Amino acid sequence: MAAMACALWASSASAQTLEPPPASPTAREVAERVENNFRGESGFLDATMIVKSPRLPEPRRMRFQSWDDRGGKRSFVRVLEPAKDKGTAFLKLHPNLWSYIPRVERTIRIPPSMMLQSWMGSDFTNDDLVRESSTLDDYTHRWLGVDPSHQGSRAFVIEHVPKEGAPVVWGRIAVWVDAARLVPVRQEFFDEAGEKLRVMTLSDLRAVGSRVYPHRWSMTPLDKPGHETRIEVNEIRFGEKFADDIFTQRNLTRRD
């Protein structure tokens, strides 16, 4: 009983110890600065995903590369490792999401109803992979307060509430933003009933050019004890101009 009370207290501790927000900047301004820093017009990512689950004797590792063209509302993902999944690729061309499976040489369209399903067996969803909602356009922002020492640093806590009709599957998202570097370091996802469903922590902040970028993302679903998916960034580049032929069906089925 005492242990339970303790756990309950710990889970709500962050909310309890928040300090009142400053008069300036506004929540919206914080979100704008984060967006400018965190998400470029386009980005290339090479990362390793590590899936932990009680089902697996040891964590499963998978390496992938992604080309994200925010401006063109299109993105492309290709799996490199393990050998079994090599060549599996995803192409998002608004509003469709396609996936190519090399072993059976088939391209499938992933319907909107599948967007909340697991991506490659991980705790990330298809929606996470190719999210097309925009932090600035699709949400309203509200101060929750200032966390004086979130993992040792000051963090702004901003609530994101989706606007009516926005392509968002969450009721709201609470985002902890590193106050000095303006990088999100923690996101708590709530459903429409207000229940917290999952927590993503972003750590290992490193400089990439003029920005600071978290190189380790960890997703924990709260309804599945023992599950955790981590993405470790091997390489990330911003601001490149991508060739149009990356985002094509032909590229999807390409085999190296």
Next chain:
Amino acid sequence: MILRLAWRNIGRNKRRTGLTVAAAVFAVVLVVHMIALTTGVHEGMIETNVRMHAGHLQVTGAGYLEDRTLERFARWTPALARAIDGAPGVAAAAPRVNGFALLSNGPASQGVALLGVDPAREGAVSVWPERVVRGEFLGGGEREIVLGERVAEALRVDVGDELLVFTVAYTLENAYEMFRVRGVLRAPDPTLDRSLALISLADAQALLVYEERVSEIALLARDAARLAETRAAVASAVTTVSAEALDVNPWQRVMPELEQMLVIDDAQNYSMLGILVLVVTFGLLNTILMSVLERQRELGVMLALGLQPRALFRLVYVESLLLSGVGLAVGLALAIPGAAIMEQNPIPLTGEVAQMTAQFGVDPIITWKLEAWNPLAATALMIGIALLSALYPAAKAASARPVDALRSL
């Protein structure tokens, strides 16, 4: 003596007696048929749903009903199969894997509930094999799939076509395989029709890397009326052979919405019945009270001649019982054969009503079911009505004072 007197008394006003008896007959016939109809319809709904998919009992991994994920499983080992098949009261058992998959054919794709079933066992428990409208149900072949009619429509495939089954395995890897459509089935429930695909248990276990695990084992009981016994027998049989903790769930837990619906329906029907009983009670009370008031003078004379008030009370009571008794006898004589005939000749529904019942997963047919307790309940009700309705008139008769009674005229 009192019996003869009472019999003659109720013979004195034939029209009133006739009407009262008719009311009793009507009440009995209505009660018997209402109960028979409710029982029949409910049993039909239960049987349809049990045979449609759920089974009378389901053996699952502990907690599966609350958390329907691949993590909750039973191991379908030969030992478990033997234990379940051999448990007393079990008529048939069918193991199943319940998964979720994306089916894809060219640009068309559809998310479905993917069921892995044992083709050799499934038909003994559920009606899926009989529901096939084109092609055939699963046989011994590998990588064959049977689709709900609307799934096939959405994917633009038919018997013989190939499609891709795409899912996430128990090992959290992407799992995909080409399957050939072997049959198309029509589920009575449109939502199921739109979201159902069946493959063989072996294929499902291979695709999901699930080894000998299954999500549920659906059982059909020999005698649905003795489900609790069968459940206990199965529970004790499986605990000895399963390393994992298992649940044995009755259909009421598997389909709580059906159970709730039946309870609500029962409540409605029995409230109606209660109102009916009340109306008949007051009707009878009215008749008997009238007959007592009409006979004030006569009753006064009887008291004056030395008859005990208690005897008068009894007289009125016997009159009431006779009236209801005749009504009950005639009512049962009419109702029981009537209900029995209806039980043999259920009424098929057509048109819109049929479509509506289909949405509830029920065959469009109205069935009567006459169980032994039904006429007994009607008898008990009628006797209760008679006893209740005579109480006030009898007391009134017994408390009459001879002088007042004579003077009141």
